[in-house]
Amino acid sequence: GKGEHRHFMAKEIFEQPQVIGDTLNAMYNPAQGSITLPDLPFDLAAVPKVTIVACGTSYYAGLVAKYWIERLARVPVEIDVASEFRYRRPVLADGGLALFISQSGETADTLAALRHCKAEGQHTVAIVNSPESSMARESDAVLQTLAGPEIGVASTKAFTTQLTVLACFSIALARAKGAIDRKAEQALSGALAEVPGRAAEVLAHDERIRDIAQFVADARDVLYLGRGTSYAIALEGALKLKEISYIHAEGYAAGEMKHGPIALIDETVPVIVIAPDDEDELFEKTASNVQETVARGGKVVFFSDAHGVERMSETALYAIPMPTVNPFVAPILYAIPVQLLAYHTAVLKGTDVDQPRNLAKSVTVE
Ligand code: M6R
Numbered sequence: 001g002k003g004e005h006r007h008f009m010a011k012e013i014f015e016q017p018q019v020i021g022d023t024l025n026a027m028y029n030p031a032q033g034s035i036t037l038p039d040l041p042f043d044l045a046a047v048p049k050v051t052i053v054a055c056g057t058s059y060y061a062g063l064v065a066k067y068w069i070e071r072l073a074r075v076p077v078e079i080d081v082a083s084e085f086r087y088r089r090p091v092l093a094d095g096g097l098a099l100f101i102s103q104s105g106e107t108a109d110t111l112a113a114l115r116h117c118k119a120e121g122q123h124t125v126a127i128v129n130s131p132e133s134s135m136a137r138e139s140d141a142v143l144q145t146l147a148g149p150e151i152g153v154a155s156t157k158a159f160t161t162q163l164t165v166l167a168c169f170s171i172a173l174a175r176a177k178g179a180i181d182r183k184a185e186q187a188l189s190g191a192l193a194e195v196p197g198r199a200a201e202v203l204a205h206d207e208r209i210r211d212i213a214q215f216v217a218d219a220r221d222v223l224y225l226g227r228g229t230s231y232a233i234a235l236e237g238a239l240k241l242k243e244i245s246y247i248h249a250e251g252y253a254a255g256e257m258k259h260g261p262i263a264l265i266d267e268t269v270p271v272i273v274i275a276p277d278d279e280d281e282l283f284e285k286t287a288s289n290v291q292e293t294v295a296r297g298g299k300v301v302f303f304s305d306a307h308g309v310e311r312m313s314e315t316a317l318y319a320i321p322m323p324t325v326n327p328f329v330a331p332i333l334y335a336i337p338v339q340l341l342a343y344h345t346a347v348l349k350g351t352d353v354d355q356p357r358n359l360a361k362s363v364t365v366e
Helices: 008-014 016-025 056-073 108-119 134-138 157-176 182-193 195-203 206-216 229-245 254-259 282-295 306-312 327-349
Strands: 050-054 077-081 097-102 123-128 141-144 221-226 248-253 270-274 299-305 318-322
Touching: 008 016, 008 327, 016 157, 016 195, 050 056, 050 108, 056 077, 056 097, 056 157, 056 229, 097 108, 097 157, 108 123, 108 134, 123 134, 123 157, 141 157, 157 182, 157 327, 182 195, 182 327, 195 327, 206 270, 206 299, 206 318, 206 327, 221 229, 221 254, 221 282, 229 248, 229 270, 229 327, 248 254, 254 282, 270 282, 270 327, 282 299, 282 306, 299 306, 299 327, 306 318, 318 327
Parallel strands: 050 077, 050 097, 097 123, 123 141, 221 248, 221 270, 270 299, 299 318
Antiparallel strands: none
16 A cells, blocks of 8 residues: 555655665675675676666666766666667677666567567676566566565656666676776775665655745746766656656756757746766856856756755755765665655646556556
8 A cells, every 4th residue: 555655656755765775785795895796697797888778767777877887897888768779770799788677577668679689699687676577587687676566657766776776786897897996896885885874864855845846836847957877867857747747847968058958948947956966076067057047047946965055055946955975876866856856746736646647657568
């Protein structure tokens, strides 16, 4: 049942500290500060290239992983939505690894892409939530998300547990490649081990985010902005809002604003900004994109840590302080407020949150 919650989606959002922890515990060794993947029938150290294929929210999890894998393991990553990948005759590397990400393990296009890669001799790994699924059966290896059943059509806990598995995979690949040392592995896996506790802190902002939803619910269009892994979270936030509240929303790389979308900005367009503090000055770049937006009348909702929120408190209409964490794990945590924002906006709009119109939980036809 839904327990104390009005909708499955709310229940599933609030389960995240628990299920992220469960998923991590299957791979994280706290005594060593290390990650162990299940046995794989191929040598990770020999993988020349990673190809990631998925749909919808699972695709955005893959997009975060592209940033992680390239940064940590220095292995090239190609990523595509399954409906494009399977028909475009992609060029695969000899001995390459193809990763398929799917909550259901049954999405028709992703499954077809898996079969194609297998026939082409790629090593195949499925990241699925359903261990009995077609993708789990047909791939060479399975990395399971331990999210438990997800009933809401809008994916929430499946996404953050996919990110958890992908973070562990990125660390394991980086170690196998000799791209990170023990100390770095301990720091990264230690940061992951903190995520369940930090996620619970983020959920404590629920009421604050419900207030912001009052403002978003009046909008006709909403923009989501971020850079780096936060760009993927911006895309995910926009998808979440459109699928359950039916408000038009778009995610953009913040640096793309001046290449077109800034023309949309006026007082009626909420701009949701995902801007964790980071090591690459992406925060500063995003902050200056926000200034440009505000100068054109844009009303900004700013998610950052205490330092970032302080910097933007004069500029943003709302600034919500997130926990200060290793930037590596930020996308897992910043997924949560955009889920809550979509959820509360949809509730205010009176839509069928768990069963939004025109959508199915599992898309088994192309
Ligand atoms: O079961 P899958 O992860 O393969 O499903 C992929 C998409 O259909 C799914 O993520 C969809 O985009 C969700 N409704 C998003 O909330």
